Amino acid sequence: MSADMHSDKKINAEQIQLALEGVSCAGCVSRIEKALQAVDGIESVAVNLADRTAQVDGTANVETLIQSVKDAGYGASEIQSVEQHQEEAEELEKKHYKTLLRKCFLALSLGIPLILWGLITGDMAIASVKAQVAWGVIGMLTLAVMVISGRHFYIGAWKSFLNHSANMDSLIGIGTGVAWIYSMVVVLFPFIVPEEARAVYFEASAMIVGLVNLGLALEVRARGKTSQAIKKLIGLQPKTAKVVRDDKEIDVLIDAVQVGDIIRVRPGEKVPVDGEIIEGATSVDESMLTGEPMPVQKQVGDEVVGATINQTGTVLYRATRVGAETALAQIIQMVKQAQNSKPSIGRLADKIASVFVPTVLLIAVVTALVWFNLGPEPRIAFMLTAATTVLIIACPCALGLATPMSVMVGVGKAAENGILIRNGEALQKSSHITTVVLDKTGTITVGRPEVTSIVAVNGLDEGQLLRLSASLEHSSEHPLAQAIVKSAMNRDIKLSKVKLFKAIAGHGVQGQVDGHYVLIGNEKFMQDNSIDIDDLVSVAQKAAEQAQTPMYVAIDKLAAGIVAVSDPIKEDSKDAISRLKKDGIRVIMLTGDNRMTAEAIAKQVGVDSVFAQVLPEHKSAKVVELQKQGECVGMVGDGINDAPALAQADVGFAIGTGTDVAMESADVTLMRGSLQSVPDAIEISRLTLRNIKQNLFGAFVYNTLGIPIAAGVLYPFIGVLLNPVIAGAAMAFSSVTVVSNANRLRLIKIGRK
Amino acid sequence: MDIIINLIGIALFVAVILWFWVMPTKASSSVVSGNEIINILVEDGTYKPNLVKTVVGQSITLRFIRKDSSPCASIVIFDGLDVSKELPINQPVEIKLMISQPGEYKFTCQMGMYQGVLIAT
Numbered sequence: 001m002s003a004d005m006h007s008d009k010k011i012n013a014e015q016i017q018l019a020l021e022g023v024s025c026a027g028c029v030s031r032i033e034k035a036l037q038a039v040d041g042i043e044s045v046a047v048n049l050a051d052r053t054a055q056v057d058g059t060a061n062v063e064t065l066i067q068s069v070k071d072a073g074y075g076a077s078e079i080q081s082v083e084q085h086q087e088e089a090e091e092l093e094k095k096h097y098k099t100l101l102r103k104c105f106l107a108l109s110l111g112i113p114l115i116l117w118g119l120i121t122g123d124m125a126i127a128s129v130k131a132q133v134a135w136g137v138i139g140m141l142t143l144a145v146m147v148i149s150g151r152h153f154y155i156g157a158w159k160s161f162l163n164h165s166a167n168m169d170s171l172i173g174i175g176t177g178v179a180w181i182y183s184m185v186v187v188l189f190p191f192i193v194p195e196e197a198r199a200v201y202f203e204a205s206a207m208i209v210g211l212v213n214l215g216l217a218l219e220v221r222a223r224g225k226t227s228q229a230i231k232k233l234i235g236l237q238p239k240t241a242k243v244v245r246d247d248k249e250i251d252v253l254i255d256a257v258q259v260g261d262i263i264r265v266r267p268g269e270k271v272p273v274d275g276e277i278i279e280g281a282t283s284v285d286e287s288m289l290t291g292e293p294m295p296v297q298k299q300v301g302d303e304v305v306g307a308t309i310n311q312t313g314t315v316l317y318r319a320t321r322v323g324a325e326t327a328l329a330q331i332i333q334m335v336k337q338a339q340n341s342k343p344s345i346g347r348l349a350d351k352i353a354s355v356f357v358p359t360v361l362l363i364a365v366v367t368a369l370v371w372f373n374l375g376p377e378p379r380i381a382f383m384l385t386a387a388t389t390v391l392i393i394a395c396p397c398a399l400g401l402a403t404p405m406s407v408m409v410g411v412g413k414a415a416e417n418g419i420l421i422r423n424g425e426a427l428q429k430s431s432h433i434t435t436v437v438l439d440k441t442g443t444i445t446v447g448r449p450e451v452t453s454i455v456a457v458n459g460l461d462e463g464q465l466l467r468l469s470a471s472l473e474h475s476s477e478h479p480l481a482q483a484i485v486k487s488a489m490n491r492d493i494k495l496s497k498v499k500l501f502k503a504i505a506g507h508g509v510q511g512q513v514d515g516h517y518v519l520i521g522n523e524k525f526m527q528d529n530s531i532d533i534d535d536l537v538s539v540a541q542k543a544a545e546q547a548q549t550p551m552y553v554a555i556d557k558l559a560a561g562i563v564a565v566s567d568p569i570k571e572d573s574k575d576a577i578s579r580l581k582k583d584g585i586r587v588i589m590l591t592g593d594n595r596m597t598a599e600a601i602a603k604q605v606g607v608d609s610v611f612a613q614v615l616p617e618h619k620s621a622k623v624v625e626l627q628k629q630g631e632c633v634g635m636v637g638d639g640i641n642d643a644p645a646l647a648q649a650d651v652g653f654a655i656g657t658g659t660d661v662a663m664e665s666a667d668v669t670l671m672r673g674s675l676q677s678v679p680d681a682i683e684i685s686r687l688t689l690r691n692i693k694q695n696l697f698g699a700f701v702y703n704t705l706g707i708p709i710a711a712g713v714l715y716p717f718i719g720v721l722l723n724p725v726i727a728g729a730a731m732a733f734s735s736v737t738v739v740s741n742a743n744r745l746r747l748i749k750i751g752r753k
Numbered sequence: 754m755d756i757i758i759n760l761i762g763i764a765l766f767v768a769v770i771l772w773f774w775v776m777p778t779k780a781s782s783s784v785v786s787g788n789e790i791i792n793i794l795v796e797d798g799t800y801k802p803n804l805v806k807t808v809v810g811q812s813i814t815l816r817f818i819r820k821d822s823s824p825c826a827s828i829v830i831f832d833g834l835d836v837s838k839e840l841p842i843n844q845p846v847e848i849k850l851m852i853s854q855p856g857e858y859k860f861t862c863q864m865g866m867y868q869g870v871l872i873a874t
Contacts, residue, residue: 156798167866340837358773400864
């Protein structure tokens with residue numbers, strides 16, 4: 001790599017912090033210190049063995065430093081937290097804001113007196129040598145202001161011109177430049193311009209430069225607010241961790257924590273990084289990430305997530321994911337990525353924006369020629385004013401900002417509510433959803449079924465039936481099976497071993513327990529095995545009507561009873577479904593459960609229709625069926641079992657995955673378990689889309705009305721021709737308006753709040 | 754005088770069309786690359802270079818170095834690739850890409866004012 005390339009990279013950093021790997025002894029410390037000191041431009045090096053960091057002062061670039069540590073046989077990476085990045089970015093933003101304001105004040109302090117002079121005296125003409133000298137001086141002052149306050153416009157315009165492209169800078173640069181050059185020609189060579197056109201426009205150049213700078217400053221301000229959601233997320237992360245090394249507790253910067261480090265967290269403290277508890281038990285408030293208000297109990301072996309708050313006990317845990325790998329870092333990354341992606345609704349605006357500026361240049365030329373050939377006298381002055389005004393009023397920014405600003409705020413707003421939207425397209429599609437398909441288990445219901453009733457016949461008692469059933473189901477992984485096993489455990493029933501276990505998917509299980517041949521399954525399973533269940537059918541039906549799932553048990557080819565299992569409905573499922581219906585969305589429940597149970601649950605929560613007894617592999621076919629009917633389908637389910645259906649749907653919502661974001665490929669990830677997140681997500685997407693449309697409409701109308709008016713189409717009818725300064729003000733504030741309108745989204749309140 | 758001004762106007766009109774539409778954007782430096790790092794300067798409203806060529810299936814690293822303090826420059830978006838990155842001022846940001854389909858992939862700022870293109874063959 002060449003030396004001049006190095007100069008492009010980050011140098012002159014006064015202080016660099018490195019996280020070190022493989023450092024275990026004092027010998028390592030001195031070896032690393034020597035290696036770092038050997039790098040050119042290093043003033044001092046301090047390696048800390050306790051927290052395994054190195055602090056380097058000097059002017060070397062980070063990569064050279066890291067390489068020198070690697071050459072010495074160790075690993076190193078730069079410690080620079082997301083927060084630090086954010087702070088630096090904000091600092092620069094503030095500086096930029098202040099610079100813009102300064103430039104604005106300088107330009108306006110020349111422009112405003114000039115305008116007042118023109119308004120009060122009405123004398124901006126070059127009629128005498130004295131006026132020539134005076135305006136010549138003012139012209140040079142204007143040039144100075146343009147160079148100091150507007151340099152970025154002219155450089156930007158020139159550079160992009162060389163690149164065969166044009167942007168806002170080009171318009172401002174040409175507009176103000178033309179006004180100044182014309183004025184200077186009038187001052188220096190008045191005789192080549194007709195007498196009545198010998199007026200100067202220095203005030204326009206100065207005012208426009210000032211106003212556009214003001215507009216940019218306000219835009220920077222407003223833009224800062226659009227990323228507030230991200231700032232909130234970043235702010236959740238604690239700065240240090242209490243790492244236990246050699247029985248000593250050391251405060252270590254969060255980015256120096258390594259995988260495998262043992263960390264202590266006391267009550268009231270934030271969990272610094274993701275990990276697994278190795279000592280102690282506690283309850284953790286995870287609401288900041290999942291929105292779930294109830295604290296979660298944690299014991300040895302359980303996972304804890306960075307940025308959540310430890311509440312009751314002191315625990316030791318081993319760090320398993322640090323830095324960019326933590327759940328929080330991944331959530332932040334995902335939200336940022338989504339904020340920058342564009343929904344297709346913005347495509348047209350993008351296409352227009354890309355040809356916008358050259359088109360405006362053409363319009364300006366045509367305007368000039370029309371005024372010159374057909375306009376009244378002084379036609380040169382009219383030509384100049386109209387062409388300049390066209391250049392200045394056109395605002396590609398408003399058009400370009402319309403979509404991204406709203407997406408940024410909308411996606412951020414969703415994230416604040418525990419809803420992670422994958423990209424702009426998912427946001428747009430969510431707003432079009434006409435049908436929501438809900439998986440039953442884990443979506444409408446809690447997903448932890450419990451045994452609710454046991455009916456034993458043919459001489460068995462409940463305990464015996466449960467023991468044989470649970471012993472058999474112990475070998476099965478089905479959630480219903482686990483409910484039976486759990487119920488037996490709760491009653492301290494001792495389970496027996498199973499022989500010849502066999503599971504028939506979608507039907508039931510069979511096997512030998514204590515010498516008995518046991519079958520558990522649905523009605524069809526019993527019929528297939530020629531078991532007479534006539535006496536039990538009415539009991540089963542009754543259970544199903546009460547939204548329980550009945551399972552027949554047969555022992556040695558004889559019907560032995562029924563175990564009914566029920567999965568409690570989530571508290572707010574009903575409200576969520578009624579909200580969806582209120583929004584005009586059809587709600588359908590999809591389940592593998594039997595029709596009667598499914599219908600009973602559907603009735604309880606108010607679902608419109610039910611697809612029952614759907615085998616897992618047929619779920620996505622049901623979605624296709626709905627899509628063929630012209631519905632825009634949102635499918636809600638867990639991200640693992642329902643993955644194909646989620647992928648098939650127009651928008652796939654993965655529910656209740658908590659902080660395990662990385663696993664998900666759904667369009668929308670609902671971090672909290674509540675079904676309310678679905679109407680929330682749809683509502684946010686609808687409001688965001690509406691906001692985008694407002695912005696696009698505003699930007700289109702502004703430009704399609706503004707440009708013709710600036711060109712003077714109204715002049716023949718009502719004698720109105722815009723002043724370039726007014727055009728400058730309109731242009732400067734049009735993009736601020738777009739950003740401010742997007743910011744309005746931050747304040748919306750969604751349905752249930 | 755009238756004729757001169759009209760001719761200048763018409764010449765300008767034609768020049769705008771030629772310069773911004775007809776003439777290829779290739780005029781800015783383009784780089785053909787294999788497995789290497791390309792430095793792209795984000796400055797004064799442009800990406801430099803704004804044309805990068807790569808070969809399908811080969812990984813390419815674009816290192817963006819943003820000098821421009823205007824907020825427009827703060828994000829680069831690769832539209833067809835679902836990739837976007839924040840570009841802090843003066844901090845090189847590397848984007849590793851491997852294109853699987855030949856074609857032209859635009860990279861732009863949020864507003865599409867900064868424009869560059871990645872051509873995969």
